[in-house]
Amino acid sequence: MKEISLRVNGEERSAEIHEEMRLLDLLRDALHLTGTKEGCGEGECGACTVIMEGKTVNSCMVMAFQAEGKEIITIEGMATKDKLHPIQRAFLEKGAVQCGFCIPGMVLSAKVLLDENPIPTRDEIREGISGNLCRCTGYNKIVDAIETAAGYLNTGGDSNA
Amino acid sequence: MLKQVGKAEIRVDGPAKVTGRASYPQDLYMAGMLYGKTLRSSKPHAEITIDTTEAEGLKGVIKILTFKDVPHNHYGVLFKDHEVFCSKKVRSIGDPIAFVIATSEKIAHMAIEKIKIDYRELPGVFDAIEAMQSDAPKIHDKGNLIYHYKLRRGNVESAFDRAAAVAENTYRTSMVDHAFLQPEAGLAYLEGSQVVVCVATQYPHFDRQEISEALALPLDRIKVINPAVGGAFGGREDITLQIHLALAAILIGRPVKAVYSREESFAAHSKRHPMVMTYKTAADAEGKLIAMEASIVGDTGAYASWAINVIRKAGVHATGPYVIPNVKVDSYVVYTNNPFAGAMRGFGATQVPIAHEQQMDILAEKLRLDPIEFRLKNCFKPGDRTATGQLLHHSVPLVECIDKVSEWMNQNTGADGGAIE
Numbered sequence: 001m002k003e004i005s006l007r008v009n010g011e012e013r014s015a016e017i018h019e020e021m022r023l024l025d026l027l028r029d030a031l032h033l034t035g036t037k038e039g040c041g042e043g044e045c046g047a048c049t050v051i052m053e054g055k056t057v058n059s060c061m062v063m064a065f066q067a068e069g070k071e072i073i074t075i076e077g078m079a080t081k082d083k084l085h086p087i088q089r090a091f092l093e094k095g096a097v098q099c100g101f102c103i104p105g106m107v108l109s110a111k112v113l114l115d116e117n118p119i120p121t122r123d124e125i126r127e128g129i130s131g132n133l134c135r136c137t138g139y140n141k142i143v144d145a146i147e148t149a150a151g152y153l154n155t156g157g158d159s160n161a
Numbered sequence: 162m163l164k165q166v167g168k169a170e171i172r173v174d175g176p177a178k179v180t181g182r183a184s185y186p187q188d189l190y191m192a193g194m195l196y197g198k199t200l201r202s203s204k205p206h207a208e209i210t211i212d213t214t215e216a217e218g219l220k221g222v223i224k225i226l227t228f229k230d231v232p233h234n235h236y237g238v239l240f241k242d243h244e245v246f247c248s249k250k251v252r253s254i255g256d257p258i259a260f261v262i263a264t265s266e267k268i269a270h271m272a273i274e275k276i277k278i279d280y281r282e283l284p285g286v287f288d289a290i291e292a293m294q295s296d297a298p299k300i301h302d303k304g305n306l307i308y309h310y311k312l313r314r315g316n317v318e319s320a321f322d323r324a325a326a327v328a329e330n331t332y333r334t335s336m337v338d339h340a341f342l343q344p345e346a347g348l349a350y351l352e353g354s355q356v357v358v359c360v361a362t363q364y365p366h367f368d369r370q371e372i373s374e375a376l377a378l379p380l381d382r383i384k385v386i387n388p389a390v391g392g393a394f395g396g397r398e399d400i401t402l403q404i405h406l407a408l409a410a411i412l413i414g415r416p417v418k419a420v421y422s423r424e425e426s427f428a429a430h431s432k433r434h435p436m437v438m439t440y441k442t443a444a445d446a447e448g449k450l451i452a453m454e455a456s457i458v459g460d461t462g463a464y465a466s467w468a469i470n471v472i473r474k475a476g477v478h479a480t481g482p483y484v485i486p487n488v489k490v491d492s493y494v495v496y497t498n499n500p501f502a503g504a505m506r507g508f509g510a511t512q513v514p515i516a517h518e519q520q521m522d523i524l525a526e527k528l529r530l531d532p533i534e535f536r537l538k539n540c541f542k543p544g545d546r547t548a549t550g551q552l553l554h555h556s557v558p559l560v561e562c563i564d565k566v567s568e569w570m571n572q573n574t575g576a577d578g579g580a581i582e
Contacts, residue, residue: 020267034188035181037391039342040423047342075181088179092171100178101342101391107179135342135392 004068009077021064035075046132049105075104086152096145098136183389187346194416198269200259202251205498206285216275221268226260232377240465252463255428260405285498289460300496308494310476315487320452324443326527332516337433343391344426349406350416361390363397395504431503434459438516457492466503468494474509481517483539488548
């Protein structure tokens with residue numbers, strides 16, 4: 001057992017970890033951030049995607065100790081108390097959410113994509129979410145949502161005002 | 162009334178799902194909860210004896226459930242041919258044998274490794290056609306052929322005699338997994354006199370009935386809660402961990418949770434039926450279909466699940482959307498030692514187009530007809546009757562659909578022309 005500190009969604013957090021713990025277990029079991037999902041446990045499906053130091057990672061493939069001192073963003077850190085992030089809003093408006101299990105990872109992959117490339121082409125969007133599997137939507141509505149979200153973010157993030 | 166019709170509404174569960182607040186069964190935690198893990202068969206067909214002594218001695222193991230703990234050790238949506246835990250023999254890889262309840266997932270996993278299963282292997286059968294032979298190994302006590310659907314219309318033999326073109330071929334489809342993104346998980350606990358089972362399912366009312374029957378408890382002692390469901394596609398129409406969890410919570414009196422790995426998920430739930438489809442289809446010189454004979458064999462693996470309904474539906478849809486005056490269809494459900502098959506998107510109607518559409522292309526070529534024209538000439542239109550006798554008096558927009566697809570295919574342009582991304 002070892003105690004580590006890290007920043008999660010802008011807050012200093014500390015947790016007791018053991019050597020076999022993955023970042024995914026740390027987030028879900030220790031910090032109770034269950035929005036991060038486990039779909040395969042082997043880095044294939046992307047349901048456990050979180051943002052670490054500005055890059056997406058599969059939190060099932062990162063050991064908890066590797067997150068020491070790191071800045072992590074999970075799906076719980078995307079919306080403010082009374083307002084959805086524009087990406088989340090676009091996902092709802094475009095009907096990109098069905099069963100929802102891939103959605104936290106999709107939203108976070110979309111965030112990193114749009115942080116790095118504010119006006120992506122549809123092909124670039126597909127590339128950006130290529131690490132995230134969705135079994136319900138067939139992806140087109142997710143691509144639509146990310147395109148729409150790019151528009152929202154480029155016009156100040158709130159076209160709905 | 163009809164306030165939402167015609168409008169794009171935000172789905173009610175959407176906000177919880179985009180923010181990560183939606184709870185799937187693996188997201189439920191309770192104080193003092195225990196963890197359950199299933200031991201599954203590693204052999205496709207074998208007699209077994211189970212020794213849990215060493216595993217039970219492991220620190221942190223609370224109890225190991227086997228068939229001895231189940232009042233009525235069976236379940237199944239149409240036939241009660243699954244055992245909650247295998248008692249004397251296993252019929253496919255992945256069959257549940259025991260359920261370890263421990264203070265942590267890690268200990269449960271270690272205990273699984275220490276359960277000794279003596280497998281005395283039996284000859285297996287993995288091909289549906291072989292399984293139909295009289296000398297094939299029997300999966301259950303009765304024979305392997307468990308259902309035969311017959312469809313007869315007109316006289317195929319005389320129609321084949323006067324055909325201008327006949328195509329006769331056999332098509333095979335493979336097993337498919339739903340691979341819904343949320344692996345099976347559940348939490349069961351006691352609440353007053355009730356046992357509560359939280360599980361992602363397509364049929365909470367059926368699950369409740371199955372739990373009630375297996376545990377010999379009245380329905381009002383069982384509550385099934387369906388939290389967020391992470392995809393299903395037919396793969397959550399059968400019992401997986403519901404009875405195990407309910408039994409564990411009842412016998413121990415503490416909350417018990419189980420989460421399947423992706424690998425276990427593949428082993429635990431149904432598959433799409435692989436089918437062997439032998440088709441003989443005939444048309445006259447004008448390009449009108451005149452006869453079709455089909456034999457469809459569905460491999461349901463070790464358990465029937467929804468096979469009867471699935472294979473009946475395959476038989477009903479065997480002609481495809483075409484008017485054929487003389488039809489003879491036989492579809493069969495057969496047990497094998499393969500993973501069991503059940504419901505999956507299309508429910509038997511998905512496999513047959515592989516066969517009937519290939520037949521259409523082959524016949525069009527033989528008749529030197531354009532394959533689209535050949536389809537337009539034969540496809541259902543309002544007023545037609547299907548092979549099963551249904552009069553199609555409502556909307557049948559197939560001609561419009563084929564026309565549109567043909568137009569887009571021939572335009573060969575980008576997204577605006579309708580090309581699929």
